Amino acid sequence: MLGSGILKGLAETAKNFVGSYIDESGLTTIEYPDERQTLAENTRQFPFLVFDGDDAMKGLRCVSCQICEKECPPQCIFIVKSKDKKPDHVGKPQFYPATFDIDLSVCMSCQICVEVCPFEAIKMDTEFELSTSDRFGQLLLHKGQLAKPNSHFQEIHPTDAAVSDAALAADKAKAEAKAAADAKAKAEAGIPRPLASSPEAVTIPPALGPPNLPM
Amino acid sequence: MSVATESPAPRNYEVVPKTSPEGSELDGELLEVAMGPQHPSTHGVFRMDVVLDGETVVKLKPVFGYLHRNHEKIAENTSYLGSMPYTDRLDYFCSLTNNWAYALAVEKLAGLQVPERAEFIRVITAELTRLQNHTSVCGFLLQDMGALGTPLMYAFREREKILDLFESLTGARMMCNYMRFGGCRCDLPPGWLDRVRKIVGDFPQFLDSYEALLNTNEILLARTQGVGRLPRELAISAGVTGPMLRACGVDYDIRKVDHYGIYDRFEFRIPLGEQGDVYDRYMIRLLEIRESLKILQQALKEVPGGPIIDPKAKLRSFRPKVGEAYGRIEGPKGELGFYLISDGSPNPYRYRVRPPSLINLTILEDMCLGQSVADAVVTLGSVDIVLGEVDR
Numbered sequence: 001m002l003g004s005g006i007l008k009g010l011a012e013t014a015k016n017f018v019g020s021y022i023d024e025s026g027l028t029t030i031e032y033p034d035e036r037q038t039l040a041e042n043t044r045q046f047p048f049l050v051f052d053g054d055d056a057m058k059g060l061r062c063v064s065c066q067i068c069e070k071e072c073p074p075q076c077i078f079i080v081k082s083k084d085k086k087p088d089h090v091g092k093p094q095f096y097p098a099t100f101d102i103d104l105s106v107c108m109s110c111q112i113c114v115e116v117c118p119f120e121a122i123k124m125d126t127e128f129e130l131s132t133s134d135r136f137g138q139l140l141l142h143k144g145q146l147a148k149p150n151s152h153f154q155e156i157h158p159t160d161a162a163v164s165d166a167a168l169a170a171d172k173a174k175a176e177a178k179a180a181a182d183a184k185a186k187a188e189a190g191i192p193r194p195l196a197s198s199p200e201a202v203t204i205p206p207a208l209g210p211p212n213l214p215m
Numbered sequence: 216m217s218v219a220t221e222s223p224a225p226r227n228y229e230v231v232p233k234t235s236p237e238g239s240e241l242d243g244e245l246l247e248v249a250m251g252p253q254h255p256s257t258h259g260v261f262r263m264d265v266v267l268d269g270e271t272v273v274k275l276k277p278v279f280g281y282l283h284r285n286h287e288k289i290a291e292n293t294s295y296l297g298s299m300p301y302t303d304r305l306d307y308f309c310s311l312t313n314n315w316a317y318a319l320a321v322e323k324l325a326g327l328q329v330p331e332r333a334e335f336i337r338v339i340t341a342e343l344t345r346l347q348n349h350t351s352v353c354g355f356l357l358q359d360m361g362a363l364g365t366p367l368m369y370a371f372r373e374r375e376k377i378l379d380l381f382e383s384l385t386g387a388r389m390m391c392n393y394m395r396f397g398g399c400r401c402d403l404p405p406g407w408l409d410r411v412r413k414i415v416g417d418f419p420q421f422l423d424s425y426e427a428l429l430n431t432n433e434i435l436l437a438r439t440q441g442v443g444r445l446p447r448e449l450a451i452s453a454g455v456t457g458p459m460l461r462a463c464g465v466d467y468d469i470r471k472v473d474h475y476g477i478y479d480r481f482e483f484r485i486p487l488g489e490q491g492d493v494y495d496r497y498m499i500r501l502l503e504i505r506e507s508l509k510i511l512q513q514a515l516k517e518v519p520g521g522p523i524i525d526p527k528a529k530l531r532s533f534r535p536k537v538g539e540a541y542g543r544i545e546g547p548k549g550e551l552g553f554y555l556i557s558d559g560s561p562n563p564y565r566y567r568v569r570p571p572s573l574i575n576l577t578i579l580e581d582m583c584l585g586q587s588v589a590d591a592v593v594t595l596g597s598v599d600i601v602l603g604e605v606d607r
């Protein structure tokens with residue numbers, strides 16, 4: 001019969017329409033912004049810089065090695081390396097970024113900076129409500145706006161943060177053991193030796209491959 | 216584009232004859248209409264310059280390039296890894312299959328081995344991509360026919376569930392940037408496979424209701440059967456691939472031809488059409504969804520443990536040896552290939568994409584000539600184009 005196909009289709013839409021009153025799962029939309037979905041743990045939006053301790057500027061993990069700046073595909077990271085060393089440096093390259101800008105209007109949230117950073121210093125944030133009318137004031141983020149504490153990272157990506165914290169703790173233990181051994185050797189030899197703190201002596205987790213630091 | 220059979224007179228796009236060639240009853244003038252680049256039916260920034268005799272299409276010129284982003288040259292100036300997120304943005308409906316095709320080409324170039332677990336993850340994500348692409352394409356096609364909203368929204372409802380899976384795996388719904396040379400970026404989150412199993416289990420039910428909604432609908436049948444017919448020989452000689460080619464009855468699926476990845480381990484069939492019209496293209500996609508579900512069910516049974524990336528694969532300072540490679544996969548739209556030439560430096564010397572939708576689009580005129588302008592819209596909808604890929 002002509003039209004039976006249409007009627008069959010209409011029965012299907014009716015089923016969907018009535019079904020949404022009976023079964024909650026039929027309602028697939030939510031009333032944002034009054035209601036919000038919980039974000040998936042892996043969600044990524046834009047990068048931020050992790051710092052340890054209380055002082056954002058002193059505790060930045062970033063050592064200004066500029067790998068992320070080099071690898072970022074759309075080149076939206078801008079770093080100026082400091083002239084002086086970090087006050088708390090121990091045996092690692094301890095410069096800090098005098099300037100660290102990320103242009104969010106260019107960033108494509110690809111996470112490559114996070115993957116290539118050997119120092120667990122840059123991670124992806126989940127904040128997405130960033131719309132603004134001021135392109136340069138609000139979307140060109142500086143070091144101060146990018147710095148967020150490690151506790152924030154632990155909160156938004158607990159699994160990744162646990163892995164990263166464990167890796168850092170292992171690195172630290174290794175560095176301390178090495179420092180102790182060095183100190184012992186030094187005491188035995190009785191000759192003062194220079195601290196291994198040049199930028200060439202970067203210790204990079206072996207899984208990530210050799211460094212290609214810009215000299 | 217050359218046609219195997221007798222070739223028609225050369226087409227002259229510059230001059231529009233002012234009267235109809237046959238001198239129709241009304242002696243109407245030909246009308247040149249630019250459909251697009253913002254016409255709602257043209258799937259993005261695409262323009263069809265159609266010359267109409269009354270309602271009949273006498274000429275059609277596809278105009279693209281509005282979304283050109285210089286993709287290939289950018290890739291030649293970025294590291295191999297840096298191009299991966301850009302491939303997401305080719306066919307932004309199917310970023311995971313784009314990732315796979317590119318990774319496949321680089322793996323051939325650098326001689327990397329993909330671990331078993333990563334191969335399974337790749338198959339699962341690629342078939343999920345095919346599911347969501349084909350359902351939404353059917354929705355868009357119906358939208359072009361005037362079924363505003365309903366079929367497309369039903370399709371999007373299901374697509375959203377799959378995109379949620381992608382988000383919890385890769386961090387992004389559409390720009391996944393997930394595959395890496397020699398494997399995948401991160402392992403599956405806990406419980407992910409169970410969520411996939413649930414969606415794969417529920418999908419046939421959705422498909423049944425979707426087919427009940429549409430497949431016997433008289434309007435749909437009248438608008439699609441015999442419309443936009445593509446002859447088999449023409450499809451082959453024009454290099455058309457994917458569901459469009461199979462709708463013409465040509466048994467060609469790269470999953471079966473190349474057995475890339477681990478597709479030789481799964482049992483699935485290739486649906487073939489007969490007429491090569493819009494209806495066949497629509498039905499082929501629905502049938503392919505069912506075959507994809509079969510692949511998914513088989514793959515989900517036996518995902519092995521183990522590493523997800525080749526330990527030889529380096530993230531930074533990745534320099535494949537001098538050589539060239541072509542990696543291709545059966546993307547949801549057709550043969551998606553990446554051709555790379557390496558000169559040993561960190562970025563490719565030449566990087567070329569073979570986008571399926573661009574090549575499928577080149578024969579649009581042959582499918583539309585002599586039909587009414589409304590059918591041209593439906594025919595375009597059945598090609599399944601994404602302008603991000605057409606223009607690059």
Ligand code: SF4
Nearest residue numbers: 062063065066068117
């Ligand atoms: S790669 Fe890491 S440590 Fe190096 S500059 Fe970037 S954020 Fe800082």
Ligand code: SF4
Nearest residue numbers: 072107108110111113
């Ligand atoms: S997420 Fe990607 S685009 Fe954004 S800063 Fe990091 S590397 Fe650059």
